[in-house]
Amino acid sequence: NAGVTQTxxxxxxxxxxxxxxxxxxxxxxxxxxxxxxxxxMGLRLIYYSASEGTTDKGEVPNGYNVSxxxxxxxxxxxxxxxxxxxxxxxxxxxEAPGGxxxxxxxxxxxxxxx
Amino acid sequence: xxxxxxSQPEMSVxxxxxxxxxxxxxxxxxxxxxxxxKQPPSRQMILVIRQEAxxxxxxxxxxxxxxxxxxxxxxxxxxSDSQLGDAAMYFxxxxxxxxxxxxxxxxxxxx
Numbered sequence: 075n076a077g078v079t080q081t082x083x084x085x086x087x088x089x090x091x092x093x094x095x096x097x098x099x100x101x102x103x104x105x106x107x108x109x110x111x112x113x114x115m116g117l118r119l120i121y122y123s124a125s126e127g128t129t130d131k132g133e134v135p136n137g138y139n140v141s142x143x144x145x146x147x148x149x150x151x152x153x154x155x156x157x158x159x160x161x162x163x164x165x166x167x168x169e170a171p172g173g174x175x176x177x178x179x180x181x182x183x184x185x186x187x188x
Numbered sequence: 189x190x191x192x193x194x195s196q197p198e199m200s201v202x203x204x205x206x207x208x209x210x211x212x213x214x215x216x217x218x219x220x221x222x223x224x225x226k227q228p229p230s231r232q233m234i235l236v237i238r239q240e241a242x243x244x245x246x247x248x249x250x251x252x253x254x255x256x257x258x259x260x261x262x263x264x265x266x267x268s269d270s271q272l273g274d275a276a277m278y279f280x281x282x283x284x285x286x287x288x289x290x291x292x293x294x295x296x297x298x299x
Contacts, residue, residue, distance in 0.1 A: 116291045
């Protein structure tokens with residue numbers, strides 16, 4: 075039981091390049107999330123998927139797209155990377171959205187855009 | 189919009205002593221949950237404790253306890269008998285449908 079896994083762990087991109095961050099969970103959770111963590115700002119929600127087949131914008135969606143590929147997988151795509159997207163990205167999952175349901179986090183991806 | 193404020197960027201505590209981390213939040217909802225997460229240098233986010241807004245009793249988990257003041261929208265975390273392994277960044281979070289995090293408090297434990 076691996077929980078939430080993310081690939082890659084580290085990535086360096088040049089401005090304008092694209093990439094996809096992969097996330098998978100093996101807990102049969104319905105809801106999945108993408109956050110970014112910047113110094114002094116805590117974690118901010120980029121996109122979330124309350125259930126398979128649905129996605130919604132979070133607090134900072136600009137410059138990102140997501141795909142809920144199936145119940146297990148939720149990917150985050152940067153179409154044209156910018157230095158402002160340098161951050162640590164976390165994927166998380168929960169049994170259901172909101173309320174009492176604990177979110178389980180992956181180990182994070184450190185992305186640097188030069 | 190939800191906002192979560194942690195006013196202490198850094199706190200230092202002597203091993204075996206107690207430290208209290210502050211958190212205030214803003215919400216118009218009446219039913220919600222509050223969480224404290226720990227992030228050690230490994231970067232892994234770990235749930236420390238949760239509190240339901242409808243419950244009067246403050247949550248406790250071993251050496252961790254909260255002081256929940258609903259009217260004041262305050263949710264502080266007390267770490268008792270601090271250990272070296274408690275050194276980490278601690279995030280307060282509010283959850284009615286989506287988690288909103290505070291900026292975090294870095295806790296240093298002195299041996």
